[in-house]
Amino acid sequence: MDSPHPSMRTHPGTEVRPRVLLVDPYLCAEDPMERKFVELYPSLGLLTLGAYLRSHGCDVEIVDLTFARDTRPVEKGIRDFRPDLLGVHTKTLTCGRAAEIAQIGRAAGVRTVAGGPDSASRPDFYLDAGFDFVGMGEGEATLVALAQGLAAGTGVVGMPGVVLRRGGRTVRGPARPVLRNLDDLPLPAWDLVDMEGYLRRWQRKAGERRAAVLTSRGCPFDCSWCSKPTFGRTFRQQSPERVVRELKALRDQYAIDYVRFCDDVFGISRAWLDELLDRMEAADLDLKFECLARVDLLKPDLLRRMRAAGLERVYVGVESGSQKMLDLMNRGTKLAQVERAAEALRAEGIRQFWFLMLGYPGESLADIEATLQLFRRFSPEEYSVSIAVPVPGTRFHDAVKDRMAGRPNRTRRSGGKTLLYEAKYPEHLYRWQQARFGLEAALGKTRGKLSDRVVDRIGHVADRFHERVATPLLVGDRKPTTDDTSSVELPLLPSHRRSSAPGPKA
Ligand code: B12
Ligand code: SF4
Numbered sequence: 001m002d003s004p005h006p007s008m009r010t011h012p013g014t015e016v017r018p019r020v021l022l023v024d025p026y027l028c029a030e031d032p033m034e035r036k037f038v039e040l041y042p043s044l045g046l047l048t049l050g051a052y053l054r055s056h057g058c059d060v061e062i063v064d065l066t067f068a069r070d071t072r073p074v075e076k077g078i079r080d081f082r083p084d085l086l087g088v089h090t091k092t093l094t095c096g097r098a099a100e101i102a103q104i105g106r107a108a109g110v111r112t113v114a115g116g117p118d119s120a121s122r123p124d125f126y127l128d129a130g131f132d133f134v135g136m137g138e139g140e141a142t143l144v145a146l147a148q149g150l151a152a153g154t155g156v157v158g159m160p161g162v163v164l165r166r167g168g169r170t171v172r173g174p175a176r177p178v179l180r181n182l183d184d185l186p187l188p189a190w191d192l193v194d195m196e197g198y199l200r201r202w203q204r205k206a207g208e209r210r211a212a213v214l215t216s217r218g219c220p221f222d223c224s225w226c227s228k229p230t231f232g233r234t235f236r237q238q239s240p241e242r243v244v245r246e247l248k249a250l251r252d253q254y255a256i257d258y259v260r261f262c263d264d265v266f267g268i269s270r271a272w273l274d275e276l277l278d279r280m281e282a283a284d285l286d287l288k289f290e291c292l293a294r295v296d297l298l299k300p301d302l303l304r305r306m307r308a309a310g311l312e313r314v315y316v317g318v319e320s321g322s323q324k325m326l327d328l329m330n331r332g333t334k335l336a337q338v339e340r341a342a343e344a345l346r347a348e349g350i351r352q353f354w355f356l357m358l359g360y361p362g363e364s365l366a367d368i369e370a371t372l373q374l375f376r377r378f379s380p381e382e383y384s385v386s387i388a389v390p391v392p393g394t395r396f397h398d399a400v401k402d403r404m405a406g407r408p409n410r411t412r413r414s415g416g417k418t419l420l421y422e423a424k425y426p427e428h429l430y431r432w433q434q435a436r437f438g439l440e441a442a443l444g445k446t447r448g449k450l451s452d453r454v455v456d457r458i459g460h461v462a463d464r465f466h467e468r469v470a471t472p473l474l475v476g477d478r479k480p481t482t483d484d485t486s487s488v489e490l491p492l493l494p495s496h497r498r499s500s501a502p503g504p505k506a
Helices: 032-037 044-055 072-081 092-107 117-121 123-128 140-152 195-206 240-254 270-282 300-309 323-328 335-348 365-378 395-403 427-446 452-475
Strands: 019-024 059-064 085-089 111-115 133-135 162-166 169-172 210-213 216-218 235-237 258-261 288-293 311-319 351-358 382-387
Touching: 019 044, 019 072, 044 059, 044 085, 044 140, 059 072, 072 092, 085 092, 085 140, 092 111, 092 117, 092 123, 111 117, 111 140, 117 123, 117 133, 123 133, 123 162, 123 169, 133 140, 140 162, 195 210, 195 240, 210 240, 240 270, 270 300, 300 311, 300 335, 311 335, 323 365, 335 351, 335 365, 351 365, 351 427, 365 427, 365 452, 382 427, 427 452
Parallel strands: 019 059, 019 085, 085 111, 111 133, 210 258, 258 288, 288 311, 311 351, 351 382
Antiparallel strands: 133 162, 162 169, 216 235
């Protein structure tokens, strides 16, 4: 049984109201990649935790370091709010900063708990860093139980969802069942962060006031590199009615005009999505939106409906132009589906943002070439081509963790440009390949301005340079294997012509 911490204040005749200070340790100013490219939204995890804690008798504040210069706001938050519990959101990217905040909490005599995707994958790292507790997985019920348990001194060892140390040993409570009905969650506590700061930034950047919304938790698919420590393979959706209520509140309270649906995969159920679109139309929300979806879900008739309802952009996890690689990644998608989806998006004039990945185990130069060919054919409006990141807790990470020794740690930048494990080729080769995608994208943009002959000629020269100079130089005297038929004699790349898919380009 834990006795109440000295900082837990009870008031005679009143029930204990634990005070919880939540922290987002991400400092945008420290991340040049993010500063330039990132789409900033407040953490939906913390906003939801904040709302849930409030609705369960706790006092809550959030220190969001996103726009801060350093961690001083945390110290100030502790001084002013005098929390009983300091809860820190974790991602691999920010693990160093989270550790620093644990020490700040410790020095102030406040108990600390880490939660979020990274600490759920490796709780011991956070306990070693000085956190008293790690809240595993979905956080709402666990955080309320922890805050109340500490305040009441009823004991938290073995509490579901909580990991802690006792006598130098890590003690894990059993997994806490996930929330059954997401409609029971209160609306996110937007007032706890500087929403206006985010919205102003969006207004400057995109001319729109953008906010993030999550309609579901989890994803039933099983890609080998995807980390799902929070919701696992469970999949739960809010009702379309609840989603529309949240959209309306955002529009009425913050005058947003654009929504990013942050679901892992948006609209997995067609019936659900049809109902949501109906309700959005009926509510006359007049919002533009974007989402992330799988190519197997993007059917032409659905895209037409979504376009009419305000869909502007879709993030698509294309990942590779090689079916072999898609299978190795356990993506469960076919190249033919990628092609159909890309054509349908083009036909509807919906912007497409492709996610591509290089350096996944088993990838040969021929596979990378196939990805470049696909990219060249469809010339998506936006893309990100990253070097595969082995995130702790994934099958990919398990497979390569012995080859990560001595490689840089992914702690400061969002990255996608650093090779974090000993892969088939050196980092320079992947960086060079990324540059080729950059050139390809730039050539795609010149079409219509320069003649096709000129564009094709530039592409041709670049390909020649790649085959004859860059590849031998970067791959060295490595002999081709059956897995890699392309390292020496790369076939001359065919046409630069983009897809002949009809329709306007957004
Ligand atoms: C939307 C999204 C984004 C958006 C917006 C993020 C935002 N502002 O919240 C954008 C596109 C900007 C983004 C960027 C990145 N993302 Co992202 N993103 C997501 C995504 C799809 C949803 C996040 C979300 O809102 N979840 C819903 C909320 C409710 O869940 P949650 O935040 O996890 O919080 C719950 C629990 O974790 C827990 N919890 C959270 N905090 C705390 C704190 C305490 C004290 C406790 C007890 C519990 C607790 O309780 C919460 C409620 O149940 C997730 C995948 C996912 N399904 O979560 C990836 C994910 C979080 N992103 C990931 C990554 C890697 C990134 C990038 C680094 C990618 C890159 N550029 O290289 C950047 C980092 C950006 C940053 N500044 O931090 C990884 C993180 C993995 C890891 N171990 O760190 C995830 C898990 C995707 C994945 N499968 O790999 N992302
Ligand atoms: S990558 Fe996307 S589709 Fe694949 S398991 Fe992760 S969330 Fe699901």
